[in-house]
Amino acid sequence: MSLIVQKFGGTSVGSIERIQRAAARALATQQAGHDVVVIVSAMSGETNRLLKLASDIAPVPDAREMDALAATGEQVSAALMAIAIQAQGGKARSFLGHQLKILTDSAYTKARIKAIDAQRLHEALAGGKIAVVAGFQGVDDAGNITTLGRGGSDTSAVAIAAAVGAECEIYTDVDGVYTTDPNICKTARKIERISYEEMLELASLGAKVLQIRSVEVAMKYGVPVHVRSSFSDVPGTWVVSEEQSLESVTVTGVALDRNEARVMLVGVDDKPGVVAQIFGALAEENISVDMIIQNAPSYGLETRGTSGEVKADVTFTVGKADLPRAKLVMEKVSSGVRAMSIRYEEDIVKVSIVGLGMRTHAGVAARMFQLLAAEGINIQAISTSEIKISCLVSTKYAELAVRALHDGFGLGGKA
Incomplete structure (x- = not known):
């Protein structure tokens, strides 16, 4: 008998009928001879509703209380799923993050899992029950409820799969x-198998199929992940090790991230320690930074302060949800680094190409830039890794850029 972890996202449990359908799928898997652990997200729209309630009371609510609030959405789904399984003749037991327990650090709203005690899961399975676990949540050493960030139920599922x-x-x-x-x-096609590394890049670059940290955990512990539809029985996409991946093309996919906001500190002191001071302050507030660009001084008038000291510009991007907190941090830091001004920009997106084949194929970046230029799309910033290239462009060009790159690299049609 094998053990399968099944995770159902918000749309898959978005109504009573969909919860009943997911319960039937879990029961069918159990009846086929498998032990089953089900992870559930909050019903679609519920987390946003809860977060809006908090924002209506306070512009920047306390993070600990936000976690206590947001975690209730998954609690409802877990109980309803267990009830649905029982109503269909099965046996089920629901568990919240603190009941298992799923131990995390104390980085509220984006906590990381430290350990999972799977004993209660094994006890439930041994009793013939389907274990239903509330995703997205855990508990820290002090007993506070924590959440794992948006899409965190994916991470819950993969981490529990690794643990058992x-x-x-x-x-x-x-x-x-x-x-x-x-x-x-419209020419996008489904990928049969994709490597952990490629999926990790796509997830980090805006592809919303899997949360990035779930892919990190899967890659670390070698957990095979099958991404599939809850509304049909057709095979989906397997996320596996590089050796098992069937695709060996130069570019595997194109991702679009509409969640980028840019911060520019204009005219900071160009001396050691300034950059460390800026990003150290952001790290203390658990604000993740993406692209970072420091413009070397040109020794023109615009790069010198009133006393003639050399200045430089520091630009970086954060998630739009983190921008209000990043603004507060920058207002505090700006005087210490003697910034001449601070600029913020939200009318941008990040478009990226990803592929293992980029390691061994030259000219991929040049081809990307040529394709964007042919459409009259100006590139505002660039970042690269071994298997991806990302460009910031104006929001108005978002979909045009995706289509140009997708078709330009021949990704449409059948594999």
């Missing part, structure tokens, strides 16, 4: 991982 030695099925409203968003590009 299971494979993981992620059920969502799409039937797999596509070469790009099919809603933007």
Whole structure:
């Protein structure tokens, strides 16, 4: 008998009928001879509703209380799923993060899992029950409820699969991982197998099929992940090790991230320690930074202070949700680094290409820049890794850029 972890996202449990359908799928898997652990997200729209209640009371609510509030959405789904399984003749037991327990650090709203005690899961399974676990949540050493960040139920599922030695099925409203968003590009196609590394990059670059940290955990512990639709039985996409991946093309996918905001500190002191001071302050507030650009001084008038000292510009991007807190941090830091001004920009997106084949193929970056230039799209910033290239462009060019790159690299049609 094998053990399977099944995760159902918000759309998959978005109504009573969908919860009943997911319960039937879990029961069918159990009846096929498997032990089953089900991870559930909050019903679609519920987390946003809860967060809005908090923001209506306070512009920047306390993070600890936000976690206590947001975690209730998954609690409702877990109880309803267990009830649905029982109503269909099965046996089930629901568990919250603190009941297992899923131990995390204390980084509220984006906590990281430190350990999982799977004893209660094994006890439930031994009793013939389907264990239903509230995703997205855990508990810190002090007993405070924590959450794992948006999409954190994916991380819950993969981490639990790693803890109990299971494979993981992620059920969502799409039937797999596509070469790009099919809603933007009609020629997008489903990928049969994709490597952990490629999926990690796509997840970090805006592809919303899997949360980035869930892929990190899967890669670290070698958990096979099957991304598939909760509304059909067709095979989805397997996220596996590089050796098991079937695709060996130069570019595997194109990602679009609309969640970028840019911060520019204009005219900071150009001396050692300034950059460390800026990003150290952001780290203390658990604000993740993406692209970082420091413009070398040109020794023109614009790069010198009133006393003639050399100045430089420091630009970086953060998630739009983190921008209000980043602004508060920058207002505090700016005087210490003697910034001449601070600028903020939200009318930008990040478009990226990803592929293992980029390691061994020259000219990929040049081709990307040529494709964007041919559409009259100006590149505002660039970042690269071994298997990805990202460009910041104006929001108005978002979908045009995706289509140009997807078709330009020949990703449409059948594999």
